[in-house]
Amino acid sequence: MRNLLLTISYRGTNYHGFQVQNNAITVSQVLQSAIEKILDHKIELKGCSRTDTGVHANRYCLNFKTNKSILCLNLVRALNTILPSDIVAKSCQEVDLGFHARYSCKKKEYIYKIWNSEIPSPFLIDLVYNYKYKIDEKILDKQAKSFIGTYDFKSFCNFKKGKSLEDTVRTIYNCGVERQEENLVIFKVCGDGFLYNMVRIMVGTLIFIQEKKIKQDSILDIIKNKDRSLAGKTAPARGLYLNNIFY
Amino acid sequence: MRNLLLTISYRGTNYHGFQVQNNAITVSQVLQSAIEKILDHKIELKGCSRTDTGVHANRYCLNFKTNKSILCLNLVRALNTILPSDIVAKSCQEVDLGFHARYSCKKKEYIYKIWNSEIPSPFLIDLVYNYKYKIDEKILDKQAKSFIGTYDFKSFCNFKKGKSLEDTVRTIYNCGVERQEENLVIFKVCGDGFLYNMVRIMVGTLIFIQEKKIKQDSILDIIKNKDRSLAGKTAPARGLYLNNIFY
Numbered sequence: 001m002r003n004l005l006l007t008i009s010y011r012g013t014n015y016h017g018f019q020v021q022n023n024a025i026t027v028s029q030v031l032q033s034a035i036e037k038i039l040d041h042k043i044e045l046k047g048c049s050r051t052d053t054g055v056h057a058n059r060y061c062l063n064f065k066t067n068k069s070i071l072c073l074n075l076v077r078a079l080n081t082i083l084p085s086d087i088v089a090k091s092c093q094e095v096d097l098g099f100h101a102r103y104s105c106k107k108k109e110y111i112y113k114i115w116n117s118e119i120p121s122p123f124l125i126d127l128v129y130n131y132k133y134k135i136d137e138k139i140l141d142k143q144a145k146s147f148i149g150t151y152d153f154k155s156f157c158n159f160k161k162g163k164s165l166e167d168t169v170r171t172i173y174n175c176g177v178e179r180q181e182e183n184l185v186i187f188k189v190c191g192d193g194f195l196y197n198m199v200r201i202m203v204g205t206l207i208f209i210q211e212k213k214i215k216q217d218s219i220l221d222i223i224k225n226k227d228r229s230l231a232g233k234t235a236p237a238r239g240l241y242l243n244n245i246f247y
Numbered sequence: 248m249r250n251l252l253l254t255i256s257y258r259g260t261n262y263h264g265f266q267v268q269n270n271a272i273t274v275s276q277v278l279q280s281a282i283e284k285i286l287d288h289k290i291e292l293k294g295c296s297r298t299d300t301g302v303h304a305n306r307y308c309l310n311f312k313t314n315k316s317i318l319c320l321n322l323v324r325a326l327n328t329i330l331p332s333d334i335v336a337k338s339c340q341e342v343d344l345g346f347h348a349r350y351s352c353k354k355k356e357y358i359y360k361i362w363n364s365e366i367p368s369p370f371l372i373d374l375v376y377n378y379k380y381k382i383d384e385k386i387l388d389k390q391a392k393s394f395i396g397t398y399d400f401k402s403f404c405n406f407k408k409g410k411s412l413e414d415t416v417r418t419i420y421n422c423g424v425e426r427q428e429e430n431l432v433i434f435k436v437c438g439d440g441f442l443y444n445m446v447r448i449m450v451g452t453l454i455f456i457q458e459k460k461i462k463q464d465s466i467l468d469i470i471k472n473k474d475r476s477l478a479g480k481t482a483p484a485r486g487l488y489l490n491n492i493f494y
Contacts, residue, residue, distance in 0.1 A: 009366075009368070009369050010369050011369040011370055011372075056369075056370070080366070080367070085367065085369065085372045086369045086372065087369060088366055088367055088368070088369045089366075090366050119256075119327070119335055119336075119337050120327070120335055121256070121335070122256050122257050122258040122303075122332065122333045122334060122335045123258055123303070123374060125258075125333065127370060
């Protein structure tokens with residue numbers, strides 16, 4: 001038996017997230033069908049993370065088991081000939097049988113892309129959040145540093161229907177905001193895990209600080225109060241990218 | 248009477264080029280309807296250039312006349328509320344009555360984007376030409392310099408049904424190839440005008456040089472022979488962008 005770790009990238013616009021759902025097309029389902037077609041047997045896919053509808057992934061990892069002897073490189077090539085063009089297989093490697101894409105994960109990194117201009121880009125539809133008022137990235141970068149540390153992030157988690165509240169303590173290793181191009185502002189955050197909508201609420205809170213709807217230097221207070229209503233809005237899914245997974 | 252110069256940007260994927268056609272949706276038609284809706288009278292749009300199906304524009308200029316007193320900035324904003332998201336109005340200014348977006352144009356700049364990796368990008372579908380074999384951009388840059396000058400570029404022009412052969416002499420002011428990111432190779436060319444498919448044939452010829460189907464240092468010979476069959480293939484439309492227009 002072999003355990004294969006597959007790394008993919010996808011544009012989330014046309015999918016209802018990664019995880020299998022009953023009534024909607026997800027990345028997982030499309031990928032599973034493609035792999036099963038190539039291997040000619042049923043597989044069980046283990047994804048590294050749930051992602052929401054419209055969220056993208058620069059680097060997403062998953063694993064599955066097979067007895068087939070197909071070369072990793074050939075599997076990647078075969079996948080890229082049959083997958084739709086918005087899901088791309090990047091690499092594949094054989095890993096220990098005990099490896100699990102989700103439970104073996106040590107750190108995850110997300111980025112959030114803000115197109116900061118009154119004039120939207122016709123080439124980035126569904127790939128960025130358009131925000132027309134000038135962002136002061138230096139101020140937001142300083143504010144974002146308050147997220148670094150181990151805290152109960154209950155204020156930065158939306159309630160999910162039918163889900164009981166889990167442990168809401170998470171560790172953020174790094175967090176910052178920078179202007180990458182004239183009109184492109186990037187929020188980047190790395191942590192041991194993230195709550196439901198957590199990154200999008202972090203971004204929405206920074207936007208509210210930019211708009212003076214939330215005071216500067218109050219992020220630690222918002223965290224301590226464990227009250228979702230004190231944080232900012234949930235920024236739109238289309239700006240969010242799972243950027244890296246560390247094992 | 249006012250003559251307004253409008254600058255737009257568009258993703259060409261969903262359009263049959265810029266110019267009005269009888270049986271297909273073009274950028275020009277969509278834009279004209281939008282402007283007429285705002286101004287509440289018929290207009291005659293003069294575009295700076297024809298572009299082919301699937302070709303994009305970072306900066307495209309056009310002009311039209313109106314008696315309405317609408318502020319330029321307000322016209323831009325109004326357009327961006329009613330245009331589809333793949334066409335964006337960038338700016339507008341009042342110009343001399345004699346100004347014509349096409350005939351007043353002094354120079355045009357095109358870029359051609361090549362995604363140079365075996366692994367395509369799910370975010371750049373229809374926005375780049377995927378080419379998987381490693382490109383030597385330094386060699387191609389040196390080869391591209393041969394295009395600079397005033398020549399009869401008949402070898403770099405496809406025959407267009409129903410069009411008689413026009414004057415095929417053009418001046419190329421600048422031309423080059425560079426690797427902009429790890430996987431992104433950019434061909435850039437600036438000239439006084441371009442023949443039908445000329446930029447795409449220039450790119451296709453450089454690709455043929457990369458593939459040793461055409462010998463290095465033979466571009467000048469191909470130009471002198473005025474024979475289309477000696478040049479390379481026509482590179483796909485989706486990598487091509489009208490990048491700038493100089494008046």
